[in-house]
Amino acid sequence: MDVILLDFWISVFGVRVRIALAEKGVEYEYREEDLQNKSPLLLEMNPVNKKIPVLIHKGKPVCESNIIVQYIDETWHDKSPSLLPSDPYLRAQARFWADFVDKKIYESAKKIWTAKGEDLEAAKKEYMDLLKVLEGQLGEKPYLVGESFGFADIAMIPFSSWFYALNQIGNMKIEEECPKLAAWVERCMKRESVSKTLPDPHKFHELLMMRLNK
Amino acid sequence: MGDEVKLYGVDGSPFVCRVKIALNLKQVKYDFYVEDLSNKSADLLKYNPAHKKIPVLVHNENPISESLVIVEYIDEAWKGVPILPHDAYEKAQVRFWAKFNEDKCIPALFKAIGSHGSEEAVAEAHEQLQFLENELNVKGGKFFGGDNVNLVDISASFIAFWLGAAEEALGIKVLAKDKFPKLTEWCGNYINCQPVKESLPAREILVAFFKKRFGGN
Numbered sequence: 001m002d003v004i005l006l007d008f009w010i011s012v013f014g015v016r017v018r019i020a021l022a023e024k025g026v027e028y029e030y031r032e033e034d035l036q037n038k039s040p041l042l043l044e045m046n047p048v049n050k051k052i053p054v055l056i057h058k059g060k061p062v063c064e065s066n067i068i069v070q071y072i073d074e075t076w077h078d079k080s081p082s083l084l085p086s087d088p089y090l091r092a093q094a095r096f097w098a099d100f101v102d103k104k105i106y107e108s109a110k111k112i113w114t115a116k117g118e119d120l121e122a123a124k125k126e127y128m129d130l131l132k133v134l135e136g137q138l139g140e141k142p143y144l145v146g147e148s149f150g151f152a153d154i155a156m157i158p159f160s161s162w163f164y165a166l167n168q169i170g171n172m173k174i175e176e177e178c179p180k181l182a183a184w185v186e187r188c189m190k191r192e193s194v195s196k197t198l199p200d201p202h203k204f205h206e207l208l209m210m211r212l213n214k
Numbered sequence: 215m216g217d218e219v220k221l222y223g224v225d226g227s228p229f230v231c232r233v234k235i236a237l238n239l240k241q242v243k244y245d246f247y248v249e250d251l252s253n254k255s256a257d258l259l260k261y262n263p264a265h266k267k268i269p270v271l272v273h274n275e276n277p278i279s280e281s282l283v284i285v286e287y288i289d290e291a292w293k294g295v296p297i298l299p300h301d302a303y304e305k306a307q308v309r310f311w312a313k314f315n316e317d318k319c320i321p322a323l324f325k326a327i328g329s330h331g332s333e334e335a336v337a338e339a340h341e342q343l344q345f346l347e348n349e350l351n352v353k354g355g356k357f358f359g360g361d362n363v364n365l366v367d368i369s370a371s372f373i374a375f376w377l378g379a380a381e382e383a384l385g386i387k388v389l390a391k392d393k394f395p396k397l398t399e400w401c402g403n404y405i406n407c408q409p410v411k412e413s414l415p416a417r418e419i420l421v422a423f424f425k426k427r428f429g430g431n
Contacts, residue, residue, distance in 0.1 A: 048314060048345055062306045064313055074302035088290040089276050095283045100264060133264055 003028035004056040006042050008035055010199045010207060012106075012158035013065035014053040019154050020069040020083060022193035024076040066098045069154055084151045094145045097137065098155035104130050109162055112170045113212060124170050131178045138180045142187060149191060153184075157194055160185045164201035165208050219244035220272040222258050224251060225415045226423055228372040229281040230269040235368050236285045238409035240292040282312055285368055298365050311349065311358065312369035318342050320372050323388065327377075327428065331386030339388055343397060346370070350396035356403045367404055374401045374410075379417055383424035 005021070005028050007014035021028055033042055033052050045054045045061035055062045055071065062071045073083035084091050108130055111123035134156065137144055144152035163174045163185075175182035188194045221237070221244050223230030237244055249258055249268050261270045261277035270277055271284045273291065278284050289297040298305050319342040326332070326339040349358065349366075358366035373389070378401070381387055391398045404410055 048318075057303070060303060062303070063310055067306050067309045067313065070309070071302055071306040074305065088287055089273070089278070091290065092278045092283055092287040095286065096264075096278065096280055099280055099283060137264075 001027070001029040002058055004031060005029070006031050006033055006039070006045065006054040006056070007052050008033050010204060011052060012161070015158035015161075015197055015199065016065040016154050017053045017055060017068050017072070018197045019157070019193045020072045022197060023081060023083065023149075023154075023191075024072060024079045026072065026076055026079075066102065066151075066155060069098075069151060073151070081148065082150070083154065085146055085148075090146055094151040097134075097144050097152035100133075101152075101155045101159065105134075105156065105159055109159065109166060112166055113208065120170065124172060127166070127170075128172070128174075128177060131174065131181055135178050135180045138184055143184070149188065153188055157185070157188045158198060160188075161199045161201050161204050165205035168205060169208075217242075218272075218274050220247060221245070222247045222249055222255070222261065222270040222272070223268040224249055226420060227268060228376050231371050231375075231413050231415070232281045232368050233269045233271060233284050233288070234413035235363075235371065235410050236288040236297060238412050239297060239363065240288060240294045242288070242292055282316060282365070282369060285365060289365075295362065297363075297368065308359075308365050311346075311366040314342075314345065315366070315369040315373070319346065319370075323373065323377055326386075326388050327380045327384065327424070330384055330428065331388065336386075336388055340393065343373075343389065343394055346373075347394050347397050350400055357400065357407075363404070363407060363410065367400075371404075371410070373397070374404045375414055375417075376420060379420035380424045380428075383421045384428055 003021070003026060005014070005017060007017070007030060009032060018030075031039075031041075033039060035052070038050060042052065042054060043050055045056055046052075046063045049063065051063070053063075053065055053068060055068045057071075057075070062068050069083060084094050105127075108123065108127045112120065112127060115123040134144070141147065143149050144156065166172055167174055175185075189198070219237070219242055221230070221233060223233070223246070225248070234246075247255070247257070249255060251268070254266060258268065258270060259266055261272055262268075262279040265279060267279065269281055269284060270279050271287070272278075273287075278287050285297060298308055319339075322335070322339040322342045326335040329335040353360065355361060357363050358370070377389055381389070389397060389401070405414060
């Protein structure tokens with residue numbers, strides 16, 4: 001197989017890559033990694049970070065999910081849809097929001113799992129404020145940057161599989177407080193690449209509770 | 215054509231410097247607006263409401279934030295010397311190393327500086343720097359980009375210039391020449407190349423900043 005993906009089934013970062021590959025209709029071999037016992041191949045292909053996902057294309061590795069998604073778009077540029085816009089300014093917007101998800105949304109959500117008391121309230125407020133920023137960015141648009149599903153949406157949509165768990169653990173009502181974001185999630189879920197790839201939110205909640213209680 | 219290019223930032227910021235270097239590489243004329251970070255301008259808050267940070271580049275009233283995003287934008291918006299390679303795989307490698315500098319190496323250096331060169335923090339910084347040393351060994355050129363400066367070099371501006379100023383200010387050594395000969399050589403090559411030289415702040419200002427910020431013993 002020309003394309004191999006080293007991944008972990010419930011990783012939001014791995015999901016980004018799977019969505020991109022599905023959007024482009026690229027055939028690949030999926031290899032599940034045991035993160036407690038990483039394969040020699042993973043350690044060889046990503047010696048710096050030793051993390052999944054890693055895309056191996058004709059034997060050469062590409063690491064970091066947002067970088068992999070751009071690589072997929074550029075390599076299979078003749079297959080539609082384009083995952084990034086063609087205009088440089090809109091491309092910059094797409095990259096900015098993908099980076100925003102990494103720098104802010106991911107870190108903020110994780111705090112909610114572990115925080116207690118006052119810290120939990122602060123973490124919840126921070127997270128909701130960030131989601132409201134995304135609501136603002138969506139505005140009346142169907143997707144995060146422009147009229148088509150693309151890079152920024154791919155970066156964020158896997159994190160929607162965390163909403164159920166966050167609502168339960170944090171006693172929140174994400175969809176109620178962010179109706180535009182909720183509508184955007186539903187819109188993205190209409191795409192097969194997303195609906196067939198996103199982990200089940202209940203399964204994620206189950207797994208998380210097991211990990212937190214151990 | 216009437217291109218209007220504005221850059222909001224402060225002189226001493228390594229992140230702002232990345233943008234200045236990219237603009238100089240492409241020979242783009244711009245107006246620089248100095249921000250008071252304790253009293254951010256209405257313009258800055260308007261152009262970067264999500265982070266409220268510098269640098270922000272505004273091109274014909276279109277704002278772009280986050281220094282590495284801005285540098286990629288500059289590469290795509292203006293012709294001239296390429297900052298990223300054309301090949302998709304090479305591009306992915308360049309983006310990987312730029313992200314490595316941003317997420318791993320530079321934060322480790324901040325910790326080493328902030329801890330006044332604690333053994334643990336310096337060891338961690340050395341681990342990250344070793345990856346860069348190996349890259350230069352493998353690539354074997356003047357710069358991470360070979361004969362020319364690329365996004366990886368630009369992302370590592372802090373290492374080339376700010377680190378040395380911090381070391382002097384605090385009397386510590388992190389980037390030792392005997393441990394990191396290639397990286398040390400790269401620092402010299404990088405800060406002496408014209409578009410970079412023009413963009414760097416005065417070293418004395420940085421030394422004074424680090425002395426004040428982290429204090430002597």
